[in-house]
Amino acid sequence: MSLRNELENWCIHLESSRVTERKRSCEKLSDLLENDGVLKILNQGSSVSWKDLISAIQECLRKDADKVSRRHKKKGTVNIKYPSAELFLQIIKTSTREADNEINVSNLIGYIIGCMKDPKMKTCYDKTFFLILKEYILVNSRCRGRLHSEDWTELFKLFKKLSEEKFENLVLKCFMLIIKWGPSSGLQPNVLREEFEFITKICLQISQNTPMNQQEDVLDIVLDFCRHTAKDNRVSCCKLGEDVISNFLDLYERNGCEAKIKRQLVEFFLLQVQMHHPSGVPEGHSCAYAVNWATWKRCIKMVYSLLREEIRFYFMYHHKNGSFFLRKGVLVTLCKKFSTLFVEVSHQLFVSPELDVTMTLNCSSISQGSQKRQKLDISLKCYINNIQETKSWLWIHIVSSIIEAYPELITADNYLALLQILSALQIESNDYNNITNIFCVFGDYAGYYG
Numbered sequence: 001m002s003l004r005n006e007l008e009n010w011c012i013h014l015e016s017s018r019v020t021e022r023k024r025s026c027e028k029l030s031d032l033l034e035n036d037g038v039l040k041i042l043n044q045g046s047s048v049s050w051k052d053l054i055s056a057i058q059e060c061l062r063k064d065a066d067k068v069s070r071r072h073k074k075k076g077t078v079n080i081k082y083p084s085a086e087l088f089l090q091i092i093k094t095s096t097r098e099a100d101n102e103i104n105v106s107n108l109i110g111y112i113i114g115c116m117k118d119p120k121m122k123t124c125y126d127k128t129f130f131l132i133l134k135e136y137i138l139v140n141s142r143c144r145g146r147l148h149s150e151d152w153t154e155l156f157k158l159f160k161k162l163s164e165e166k167f168e169n170l171v172l173k174c175f176m177l178i179i180k181w182g183p184s185s186g187l188q189p190n191v192l193r194e195e196f197e198f199i200t201k202i203c204l205q206i207s208q209n210t211p212m213n214q215q216e217d218v219l220d221i222v223l224d225f226c227r228h229t230a231k232d233n234r235v236s237c238c239k240l241g242e243d244v245i246s247n248f249l250d251l252y253e254r255n256g257c258e259a260k261i262k263r264q265l266v267e268f269f270l271l272q273v274q275m276h277h278p279s280g281v282p283e284g285h286s287c288a289y290a291v292n293w294a295t296w297k298r299c300i301k302m303v304y305s306l307l308r309e310e311i312r313f314y315f316m317y318h319h320k321n322g323s324f325f326l327r328k329g330v331l332v333t334l335c336k337k338f339s340t341l342f343v344e345v346s347h348q349l350f351v352s353p354e355l356d357v358t359m360t361l362n363c364s365s366i367s368q369g370s371q372k373r374q375k376l377d378i379s380l381k382c383y384i385n386n387i388q389e390t391k392s393w394l395w396i397h398i399v400s401s402i403i404e405a406y407p408e409l410i411t412a413d414n415y416l417a418l419l420q421i422l423s424a425l426q427i428e429s430n431d432y433n434n435i436t437n438i439f440c441v442f443g444d445y446a447g448y449y450g
Contacts, residue, residue: 003032003037006032007032007048008047014060015059026082029087030090033090033091039094042099051102054103057088061115061124065125089128093135109137109151115129134177152185155182159171163202180220192229202221203247204244208250208251216260216261222240222268223267223271226240226272226275237275238272249299252306263323263335270340273341273344273348274344297352300345304378307342307345310338311394331436334398339397346378350378380403380409380410384399391425393431393436396438422438425438426438
């Protein structure tokens, strides 16, 4: 039998009323889809097309679900796996890779949404549908481009409802991808504008006891949600941040040093600081905004304390946090998001003296005796002194970054003191990281003050 005839034959048997025939067809077709000749036949579409194959497997899925439903009514709960679900996955995977022009992605999404409203189909195949969306549709730019605005809206409504019903890994992952890619692919802005309360709710649901991958997905959801809504809904984004940030600060403290979620939280904190203080403007400026300044100022201080703890740990322990302190050969650099957040939070503390911070801090070494909780002197002058005390590239980098962002902060006296400290350190230090950062500083200052 030729490949073409074999393909036609097994497609017909996919829709058989007999379970054994459908099962055998699934197995045979699964093998045939590994054959390049079969893919060529499907792409040509002269006898059997991808559309025909997808239609046949969908009918097979329906008949298998009916069979499961009947068994369930007779015997109670049954756990039956049919190869039709695996074949459906394989067909979508192969067709989106080999013949995406031939696949009506909008119709496929409509089919999945319809099945999720059918109790029998949802019970049997919900995980299959989630995997198709997660692995082959929502991550594929060509597939996303073929979806209509109405498709995105229906997908958003479906996965919002599913997220409300139960936190599940695949549901959250799909919802995250919808929020990430939807607005740039046809999801209307008004859909997200109405969901601040819901996003706040799911942010408050996660805790240290929530599985780590679910924590990460929720952080991705809120980050992308705020990125897409901040321009037109800044006030609501600020309120969302103030409502959830205490929970997020707690998550930060309770997670391991190199957890992905710490990088996500730093990104969220930075986004919130930039929305509350665009271009670094302080409270009282017409462009600064907070729903509750007392709440927000407490958040600023708590974020600063967490960042200083990361710096303290860098000096205290041999093992460095690879999430923020990035090694490239012998050169160590500070993560850009972490550095920018530290600069922005420090700037707010510099220009708002009432934002005093009290914490246990030792910026140089753990061996210097007992530590006491004290009010910190937070000023650019103090940071410059930290360079002299620690002789570390880290404080050189931080001071340089602050002056690069806010050159008006450095006075003539502080500038001279900094040059003296760096000049002396350049002579006495042979540390590659120190020398590299000192050269960067001198190069920048030649541009500023030359």
